[in-house]
Amino acid sequence: MGRYILYRLISAVPVVLGITVIVFFIMSLIPGDPATAILGAYASPENVAKLNRDLGLDRPMVARYFIWLGNLLTGDFGRSFSLNRPVLDEITERFSATLVLAGVSLVLCAVIGIAAGVVSAARQFGWQDKAITFAVLIGISVPSFFLGMLLILTFAVNLRWLPVSGMYEIYGGRTLWDLARHLVLPATALAAVATGVVARLSRSAMLEVLRQDFIRTARAKGVAERGVIWRHALRAAMVSIIPVLGIQAGFVLSGAVYVEVVFQWPGVGRMLVEAILKRDLLLVQGGVTFVAACYVLFNILVDVAQSLIDPRIKA
Amino acid sequence: MLSARLSRRALLSASAAGLALVSLGLRSAALAQTPPGVLILGQVAEPKTLDPQAATAANDFRISANLFDGLVRFRDGTLEVEPALAERWEISDDGKTYTFHLRPGLTFHDGSACDAEAVKFTFERMLKEDHPYAKTGPFPLAFFFSSVTAIEAPDATTAVFTLSEPYAPFLANLATPTGYIVSPAAVAQHGADFGRAPSGTGPFKFAEWRANEMVAIEKNPDYWDGPAAAEAIVFRPLTDANTRTAEMLAGGLDIMVEVPPVTLSQFRTDAFRIVEAAGAHLWFLILNCKDGAFADKRVRQAANYAVNKEALVNDVLEGTATVAAGPTPAAFNWAVNPDVAPYPYDPEKAKALLAEAGQPNPKVTFFVTEGGSGMLDPVAMGTAIQADLAAVGFDVTIQTYEWNTFLDQVNPGLSGKADMAEMAWMTNDPDTLPYLALRSEAWPEKGGFNSGYYANPQVDDLLNRARISTSQDERADLYKQMQVLVHDDAPWLFVANWKQNAVSTAAVSGLALQPSFLLTLKDVAKA
Numbered sequence: 001m002g003r004y005i006l007y008r009l010i011s012a013v014p015v016v017l018g019i020t021v022i023v024f025f026i027m028s029l030i031p032g033d034p035a036t037a038i039l040g041a042y043a044s045p046e047n048v049a050k051l052n053r054d055l056g057l058d059r060p061m062v063a064r065y066f067i068w069l070g071n072l073l074t075g076d077f078g079r080s081f082s083l084n085r086p087v088l089d090e091i092t093e094r095f096s097a098t099l100v101l102a103g104v105s106l107v108l109c110a111v112i113g114i115a116a117g118v119v120s121a122a123r124q125f126g127w128q129d130k131a132i133t134f135a136v137l138i139g140i141s142v143p144s145f146f147l148g149m150l151l152i153l154t155f156a157v158n159l160r161w162l163p164v165s166g167m168y169e170i171y172g173g174r175t176l177w178d179l180a181r182h183l184v185l186p187a188t189a190l191a192a193v194a195t196g197v198v199a200r201l202s203r204s205a206m207l208e209v210l211r212q213d214f215i216r217t218a219r220a221k222g223v224a225e226r227g228v229i230w231r232h233a234l235r236a237a238m239v240s241i242i243p244v245l246g247i248q249a250g251f252v253l254s255g256a257v258y259v260e261v262v263f264q265w266p267g268v269g270r271m272l273v274e275a276i277l278k279r280d281l282l283l284v285q286g287g288v289t290f291v292a293a294c295y296v297l298f299n300i301l302v303d304v305a306q307s308l309i310d311p312r313i314k315a
Numbered sequence: 316m317l318s319a320r321l322s323r324r325a326l327l328s329a330s331a332a333g334l335a336l337v338s339l340g341l342r343s344a345a346l347a348q349t350p351p352g353v354l355i356l357g358q359v360a361e362p363k364t365l366d367p368q369a370a371t372a373a374n375d376f377r378i379s380a381n382l383f384d385g386l387v388r389f390r391d392g393t394l395e396v397e398p399a400l401a402e403r404w405e406i407s408d409d410g411k412t413y414t415f416h417l418r419p420g421l422t423f424h425d426g427s428a429c430d431a432e433a434v435k436f437t438f439e440r441m442l443k444e445d446h447p448y449a450k451t452g453p454f455p456l457a458f459f460f461s462s463v464t465a466i467e468a469p470d471a472t473t474a475v476f477t478l479s480e481p482y483a484p485f486l487a488n489l490a491t492p493t494g495y496i497v498s499p500a501a502v503a504q505h506g507a508d509f510g511r512a513p514s515g516t517g518p519f520k521f522a523e524w525r526a527n528e529m530v531a532i533e534k535n536p537d538y539w540d541g542p543a544a545a546e547a548i549v550f551r552p553l554t555d556a557n558t559r560t561a562e563m564l565a566g567g568l569d570i571m572v573e574v575p576p577v578t579l580s581q582f583r584t585d586a587f588r589i590v591e592a593a594g595a596h597l598w599f600l601i602l603n604c605k606d607g608a609f610a611d612k613r614v615r616q617a618a619n620y621a622v623n624k625e626a627l628v629n630d631v632l633e634g635t636a637t638v639a640a641g642p643t644p645a646a647f648n649w650a651v652n653p654d655v656a657p658y659p660y661d662p663e664k665a666k667a668l669l670a671e672a673g674q675p676n677p678k679v680t681f682f683v684t685e686g687g688s689g690m691l692d693p694v695a696m697g698t699a700i701q702a703d704l705a706a707v708g709f710d711v712t713i714q715t716y717e718w719n720t721f722l723d724q725v726n727p728g729l730s731g732k733a734d735m736a737e738m739a740w741m742t743n744d745p746d747t748l749p750y751l752a753l754r755s756e757a758w759p760e761k762g763g764f765n766s767g768y769y770a771n772p773q774v775d776d777l778l779n780r781a782r783i784s785t786s787q788d789e790r791a792d793l794y795k796q797m798q799v800l801v802h803d804d805a806p807w808l809f810v811a812n813w814k815q816n817a818v819s820t821a822a823v824s825g826l827a828l829q830p831s832f833l834l835t836l837k838d839v840a841k842a
Contacts, residue, residue, distance in 0.1 A: 164565050
């Protein structure tokens, strides 16, 4: 197992390097440069040239890539033009906010999605199945940013139960309770689609397993139905559910972009959107590399978890 | 059996969740109130820097305008300069030497003295590339002061500026954030992080910056011009306009700036107050005077007659702008020519002019941006203009670009690419926009912003003379003549002057918006 993990980690290095190359050159190729973004209407060729010189952007692209990569390897992500602070500070702060939001959403979607899928499968064609299928359809169809706006209008503006935006009250103690109140709406909006997908796939995975011989055997030897469903069938079905969770983690991370904008959540998704609009090269490059590396790492974890659950998958 | 268990459990957990929500609601009802004496203000973005020389965005200036002062400032509600840190000044007869006399005993928030050496330091840091603190930049708007060749400090309260040539907008530029005086001691202490730990002389001093959450400033009790009304102001970055509106409606903000036109009606109640002010802003279309249909002046005038500007400002912009008459916004009250009236909406006249020009159906390409500083609602406006032009015979093709890409297309000149393009400018002096964007010396290849290649030697001459005059009356006269010529030549399609807006709760008093777009909050209080 140790060798398997090591092998997977080493093979992830070229993937992440490839991502740095792609991000760097895409950012360099899109029209509009940081100097233009900073100067706005004052962006005359002369002013742009001077500012690019001040920002160190007058050197050739390839040279800039290797300087950036070299600094990256020593942990120096550079300084953001648009925020005037070290990129790494910004990314770690923002990424932890996103992790909280995405993590809670993922747990929500795993717990509710799997539970709903199991119930649906156990009661196939029953009223529970129909109700869940209907709810899932709505969850999958409503875009998260729209759901987010509806939630804000209902629970924050009209009912005033929950805060509209942000992560903490400005004049609060930054308590866990404060954080939880701010998390309810964005986490719900973000989890909705993924929960629907997980519920549907859990349902079909369970149905498949429930038709198999060992389930019949379990029932025949008198295991209670609850035990059959939750202990025997679910464990077998988890083998196909876990990779779905891994993929959903990616969707939740990318979906966080919209939700973070709507709820002004200080996360990495919103940071990247703003950084791209401001042509903040270092922030985009650093941010995407960081997120991509985390995603690759997460997938390795999922594969490892899967091989632990299913002895048939061997290193 | 299973179903009974599950549904009972589901019911239980659902009611538990419901209870939890209700109790959350009871708790937060009390929290939604903002604290007394503290104004919470919804901004449009996370600020970049509070270093006034390094900043370029109105969003950053809204904060720094309350932390710093310049040698001069704009008189309340106008774009005329009045004394600030300098109590008086003299201009030499040749217009090249400005001598400022500072108020005695001024101090920065960090306790150090604000004297002539600090003035010298502020400008040399920005202008001299070998200055020990030049690396605390870049200073993108330093070109406002590119004509300054030397700053001397003969004594503690006298600062003397020498210019390479007479430059009339110099005083107005000193009143902008790029001219605010910074504490040399604080720059030395914080270096490149001065923008996150600023120290000036203003009515408020910097208190705290929590990234992506808020910037707080608090009252400076020793302010030279009397203390501020509020104890503190908290600026919250709320990028999404809908979220900003929701926060305001939910009671999380006392003041919100840049209210989207479509949501303005929700605030027309007794609980809120709407403030508006016409700014020194012009929204226009650059017409390509060099090649294509608009090379003919009659076609340019036809376009000006064809567009229903009233409908644009009232329907598309919901009354958040006024119709522009010519190249100089009415906010420059001393320099605007009252005889220059907007082109009336007259489609018949437009058709007649097109027929006279022998181009009843000119084909034109129209560059539209998706957004951008001061661009208001560019896509909706572009579409409405396209429809108006089509009604008199134009065949308009729209090409839409994201803002940075758009600037990359438009600023190097429209030739070979387009016949017209949207543009908007916010300026502080009537010189700036026409000097940078209407002179023949300002064509893109010469480093200017005249992307439509307009050229009129008389306009060049008037603008050059106005720039070197030190008499405001003489300048006003020259600008008025310029407006008549430019209005008739129609190198642009003059559309709108933006009225900036803000909303406050009814408990807030003293909020006013300035034509300079700077937000001064010294006299704003909350009951």
